[in-house]
Amino acid sequence: MMFDGFSLEIVKLADATLRVRHGGAGPPVLLLHGHPRTHTTWHRVAPILARHHTVICPDLPGFGQSSVPADAWESAGSSKRAKAGICVALMHRLGFDRFAVAGHDRGALTAFRMAMDHPASISHLVEIDGIPVLEHLERCDSRFATEWWHWFFFAQPDKPERAINVDPQAWYGGSAEAMGRENFEDYQAAISSPHVVHGMLEDYRAGLTIDRRHDAEDRARGLRVECPTLVLWSLRDDLERLYGDVLAIWRPWARHLQGRGIDSGHHVAEEAPDLLAKAILDFLA
Template structure:
């Protein structure tokens, strides 16, 4: 996939998503993470497009998608962002689709699968825990690795001011820290990520702020009601669970009793560092 062409699709009042579509066949939707855009899927999408219609948007608030002002805590809740994705698929002619998410996109994918099981046929999550579990395992000095979660959880104002003042240093820090194979994110892609983040500080912070509030309440309500993920689920993660003192696979099985949980030696940006491994996980999932 040497060149990715995008279109804009309206998914809610006043909100359109920037989305790339390629290939033909059963639909697979790919959702990017932080601090990235749909470009992170360039390798995986090219492989999947051989047999599938691959849909990979910029999330609400990211990349070239619309960035509505945070009018309420629901503006960037994962429930709202998940509804965007279901609406996007429908606008493109797909009532049902497989869904793959990485990092922030995986949180959106998880919520879409919980809220719209009639639409999501398969779910794959890359290198994240459900929001409720993420906050539960962040304890003690080991939680320092997630300092950005606490910073962006603060009321509006401080985080936006601090990050805007040094946006390239802030977002670039994660691109450098979380990658094991630096050449997997070449200079032009890194520049594209930084440019996109620099223009989206308020909406990115709002996305994270929602995950410290309303998203936790939504997960807790599902847990209290005993709701589970009913579609085939696959999870790929680094082995950071043991470092933080918890069993990542067990955490996931509480939500999806029958899952395939795979630990990778790749860095966090696995779709760019190990695209064949990610593509194989997705293909195996789709056979279930």
């Protein structure tokens, strides 16, 4: 049974309504999924972490069964700053004033923004398959544009929704065998909702506009992540191949940095859960 012993609830906050799974006992750790997954992508990792920690897994705003932010100029409601504030409010509602956060893919961007904007709340930061969006865009070359073309397609108005909604399963892929049956069914329900697809794409639109500006403003001010930071990347994905030394990119952004690659493809929580959970536990210990 997926997330055996965990509770599932809907939490209504001032700026969002979130579907949240939580369980375990001990120091709190918040897990943030990526695109196009929901919180159930953590179903193989969360129970391992819950042996030593209280684990909280929400659907990010705009994803899964959480509320989709209203459309706004520069997709401001889907900015990582807005989502960071919502996630901090969630943790405070659950009784945690200070906690660790781990984010994968798009969730890594929100986790980074949480550490930058709310340093008093974040004890540890784990970045999985991510670098600040500004660093992605400033390093954009023909390889990035060829392999990550979807960033720019997703940022266009209307057209990506029309393309994806014709056949979401063909667009996004995935299988019950690889993901686990319940996780796959939850994911299928999300990508089959045009409303959710729009919310997920707004995350990318914000990335190319307001998120980029927030990163640039923070860099100009000399701000850095002050808490201990662990950066992990999938060795069978393309982050290291595109950028070489991933930690070199992170050093100007994080004061207390460590990291390494993990032998996995992109969806590491599903493909290498034991390796990922051990890396997180060792870091938090």
